[in-house]
Amino acid sequence: MGHHLRHGARGRRERRPHPRPPEGDRGRDQHPPREPRDYLPGTTLLLTVRATTDPAVALAEADIAVLSILAQTLRANLAAWAPFIGADTVVVSLMKGIETDTGLRMSEVVAQVADLPTDRVAVLSGPNLAREIAARQPAASVIACVDEKVAERLQKASPTSYFRPYTNPDVVGCELGGAVKNVIALAVGLSSGLGLGDNATALLMTRGLAETARLGQALGADPITVSGLAGIGDLVATCSSPLSRNRTFGEHLGKGMTVREAAIATSQTAEGVKSAAALLAVTRRHGVEMPITEIVVDVIDGRLTAREAADVLMARTPKGERYGN
Numbered sequence: 001m002g003h004h005l006r007h008g009a010r011g012r013r014e015r016r017p018h019p020r021p022p023e024g025d026r027g028r029d030q031h032p033p034r035e036p037r038d039y040l041p042g043t044t045l046l047l048t049v050r051a052t053t054d055p056a057v058a059l060a061e062a063d064i065a066v067l068s069i070l071a072q073t074l075r076a077n078l079a080a081w082a083p084f085i086g087a088d089t090v091v092v093s094l095m096k097g098i099e100t101d102t103g104l105r106m107s108e109v110v111a112q113v114a115d116l117p118t119d120r121v122a123v124l125s126g127p128n129l130a131r132e133i134a135a136r137q138p139a140a141s142v143i144a145c146v147d148e149k150v151a152e153r154l155q156k157a158s159p160t161s162y163f164r165p166y167t168n169p170d171v172v173g174c175e176l177g178g179a180v181k182n183v184i185a186l187a188v189g190l191s192s193g194l195g196l197g198d199n200a201t202a203l204l205m206t207r208g209l210a211e212t213a214r215l216g217q218a219l220g221a222d223p224i225t226v227s228g229l230a231g232i233g234d235l236v237a238t239c240s241s242p243l244s245r246n247r248t249f250g251e252h253l254g255k256g257m258t259v260r261e262a263a264i265a266t267s268q269t270a271e272g273v274k275s276a277a278a279l280l281a282v283t284r285r286h287g288v289e290m291p292i293t294e295i296v297v298d299v300i301d302g303r304l305t306a307r308e309a310a311d312v313l314m315a316r317t318p319k320g321e322r323y324g325n
Helices: 055-059 071-084 106-114 130-134 148-157 171-193 198-218 223-227 229-240 245-254 259-266 271-285 291-300 306-314
Strands: 064-067 090-093 121-125 139-144 163-168
Touching: 055 071, 071 106, 071 271, 090 106, 090 148, 106 121, 106 171, 121 148, 121 171, 121 229, 139 148, 139 171, 139 229, 148 163, 171 198, 171 223, 171 229, 171 245, 171 271, 171 291, 171 306, 198 223, 198 229, 198 291, 223 229, 229 245, 245 259, 245 271, 271 291, 291 306
Parallel strands: 064 090, 090 121, 139 163
Antiparallel strands: 121 139
């Protein structure tokens, strides 16, 4: 996603610092290989993409700074980068997770650590599978900021012939959609790994969306957001695609792997694994019932097997479909 926001409003280039620079490369500007073979083999990076391990170089005169690192590493890395963020720089979060120790959304961590007003923090969320975007296949996303003019500015900076951005002032709803769908995708993966059918997948996705809506309502999100790209759109892509890391991780668990074995087999980070417990803690603080999320946490923590989790969910007391709304 980074190259879509590579230019600021006044034409200045945006670059992102690497969170873990090798010891011998600190401060060095680097021209990365044209093909990122470890993550996106077959993809050719634009010639305008440059890498640097020096945050001062990366953030110098940047109108827009895009943060796309592991959610649970944001606080420590941003603390080091914050002094180099310009007085007018808008920070955009691409991360979809909940901080484990605090229960904060990523935009809240950014605002807190970098000491930024909310109108200088935006989030980008939606059904954006990286491999498809890198292949320039059509996609759309939502740019959310409490200041709609800032969101519109980012929108103008990011469209391409294959990427269509929309705007939304509902930062809370967009971030919750991104965080919860990762956990629901783990559940869908568990179901798939067990060999359950499409009915089970539809059940989990639909009831997972209901969990997102209930939590969003409790936290003040716009209820319409869950029906958009950052809600059901992101949920469908993450739960349905074999490119989804969270779904893939869940499939490995459903087939009997341990969490450690699933992590090795998946090879890339599944944010839902780390965020699930933090998300559950948030729901309990606000008195929101999220049974799928709770079951996923129980499986990750080893209290239930995948098969037991399916049985527990199906044994729940029947309720009206719109309970809790």
